[in-house]
Amino acid sequence: xxxxxxxxxxxxxxxxxxxxxxxxxxxxxxxxxxxxxxxxxxxxxxxxxxxxxxxxxxxxxxxxxxxxxxxxxxxxxxxxxxxxxxxxxxxxxxxxxxxxxxxxxxxxxxxxxxx
Numbered sequence: 434x435x436x437x438x439x440x441x442x443x444x445x446x447x448x449x450x451x452x453x454x455x456x457x458x459x460x461x462x463x464x465x466x467x468x469x470x471x472x473x474x475x476x477x478x479x480x481x482x483x484x485x486x487x488x489x490x491x492x493x494x495x496x497x498x499x500x501x502x503x504x505x506x507x508x509x510x511x512x513x514x515x516x517x518x519x520x521x522x523x524x525x526x527x528x529x530x531x532x533x534x535x536x537x538x539x540x541x542x543x544x545x546x547x548x
Contacts (some may be wrong), residue, residue, distance in 0.1 A: 435453065435458040436466065437454055437460065437461065438460070440505045441470060443518065467496055498518065498523065498526055501547055504546050504548070505545035506544065506545045507543055508541065509523070509527070509543070
């Protein structure tokens with residue numbers, strides 16, 4: 434998908450962007466125009482704010498990670514973003530949760546809770 438910001442019709446510097454819009458590009462007038470086209474960019478409020486998903490036997494240092502992961506696969510970068518943990522710190526913690534059988538790694542470097 435290709436996004437452009439439209440240019441003035443009477444400005445010769447806008448010929449390129451306006452031609453792209455005419456041919457195939459989508460007009461972007463604000464960031465939401467782009468974000469709304471990519472579901473993985475949407476913050477999943479239910480995942481982040483629902484503390485009912487946290488199990489009692491998860492150690493405190495893993496709870497921020499575990500509450501972000503649900504039955505729906507989530508990308509490791511999104512886990513890092515939503516849990517506010519750097520990737521280099523996140524990787525070993527995900528490995529521990531995986532070894533404990535709390536989560537599983539699925540295709541595309543994504544994780545989900547075990548059933």
